[in-house]
Amino acid sequence: MKEINDREQLNHYLHAHQIESVFNEQLQPYLSLYSFDQGELICSQGEPSQYLYVLVKGKLKIYTTSAEGKSLILSFKTPLEVIGDIEYVRGTDIINTVEAVSSVSMIGVHHRWLKKYGRDYSPLLRFLLEIITRKFYVKSNSMSFNLMYPVEARLASYLLSVSFDESDSQYKGQLSTASLRDAANLIGTSYRHLNRVIQQFCTEGLIERNKGFLFVKDRDGLSALASQNIYE
Numbered sequence: 001m002k003e004i005n006d007r008e009q010l011n012h013y014l015h016a017h018q019i020e021s022v023f024n025e026q027l028q029p030y031l032s033l034y035s036f037d038q039g040e041l042i043c044s045q046g047e048p049s050q051y052l053y054v055l056v057k058g059k060l061k062i063y064t065t066s067a068e069g070k071s072l073i074l075s076f077k078t079p080l081e082v083i084g085d086i087e088y089v090r091g092t093d094i095i096n097t098v099e100a101v102s103s104v105s106m107i108g109v110h111h112r113w114l115k116k117y118g119r120d121y122s123p124l125l126r127f128l129l130e131i132i133t134r135k136f137y138v139k140s141n142s143m144s145f146n147l148m149y150p151v152e153a154r155l156a157s158y159l160l161s162v163s164f165d166e167s168d169s170q171y172k173g174q175l176s177t178a179s180l181r182d183a184a185n186l187i188g189t190s191y192r193h194l195n196r197v198i199q200q201f202c203t204e205g206l207i208e209r210n211k212g213f214l215f216v217k218d219r220d221g222l223s224a225l226a227s228q229n230i231y232e
Contacts, residue, residue: 001034001035001036001040001042002034002035002036003032003033003034004033004034004035004105005033006033009033010031010032010033010107013033013056013057013105013107014031014107016056017054017056017079017080019054019080019127021123022123022124022127023109023118023124024117024118024121024123024124026117027109027113027114027117027118027121027124030109030110030113030117031107031108031109032107032108032109033105033106033107033108034053034105034106034107034108035103035104035105035106036058036100036103036104036105036106037100037103038100038101038102038103039099039100040099040100040104041097041098041099041100042060042083042098042099042100042104042106043083043084043094043097043098044094044097045064045065045094045095045096045097046093046094047093047094048093048094049084049087049088049092049093049094049111050110050111051084051108051109051110051111052082052083052084052085052088052108052109052111052114053082053083053084053106053107053108054080054081054082054083054106054107054108055077055078055079055080055081055082055083055104055105055106056079056080056105056106056107057079057103057104057105058078058079058100058101058102058103058104058105058165059076059077059078059100059101059102059104059161059165059171060076060077060078060081060083060098060099060100060101060104061073061075061076061077061098061099061100061101062074062075062076062077062096062097062098062099063096063097063099063182064095064096064097065097070185071182072182072185072186073182073183073185073186074096074186075138075139076101076161076162078165078166081131082128082131083098083106085128085131085132086132088111088114088128089128089132101162101165101173102165102171102173103171149227151187151189151193151194151197152197152200152201152225153225153226153227154187154188154189155183155187155194155197155198155201156201156206156222156223156225156226157226158183158186158187159175159207159214159216159222160216160219160222160223160226162174162175163175163215163216163219164216164219172216174213174214174215175213175214176212176213176214177209177212177213177214178212180194180195180198198214204221205217205218205221206218206221206222206225207222
């Protein structure tokens with residue numbers, strides 16, 4: 001994590017995402033702009049929650065880890081998104097681990113300033129309510145998607161989430177075959193069946209499997225198959 005001491009850039013993100021009014025004049029001096037590199041952790045499950053982050057550029061991956069060390073990817077997030085909202089409201093430790101999929105920019109503010117200057121500020125409270133309720137809505141859709149759509153559509157949607165970031169045209173991601181069990185868990189299928197569908201996608205020219213990674217070859221084909229990107 002790097003703190004970017006550029007007030008002009010921070011104000012640009014506030015204006016671009018129309019969230020200037022979310023933070024009152026007392027809070028704004030305590031807002032900071034942070035950058036995270038691809039693969040860097042923003043926060044880890046079980047750690048004390050200290051900051052509220054607003055994602056303004058890039059893509060995040062959110063996952064949880066069991067006591068046995070197994071990881072399960074829950075979702076991918078793109079701007080505008082908030083990390084640490086539920087933890088701030090409930091006063092709990094970090095619920096899930098959050099990792100940068102691409103290079104990421106986030107606006108952060110420490111809880112102590114939120115509690116001092118934002119606890120009763122209605123625009124901030126409305127903003128958090130909208131974000132939290134949207135998360136529940138997306139989660140409900142995701143559960144329905146996993147029940148109603150075939151594995152082919154679910155895998156296509158997952159591959160699109162992993163491999164592309166709409167805010168960064170230069171980002172072309174890849175999926176390590178070592179993480180396929182996590183992918184199978186997320187989309188609700190067996191590891192064996194997932195491999196069969198991957199082989200089918202390779203045969204159809206949608207993806208390529210090479211040197212331990214999966215690469216998307218036909219983005220439009222995957223998009224047509226997925227019909228919607230439910231994991232974002």
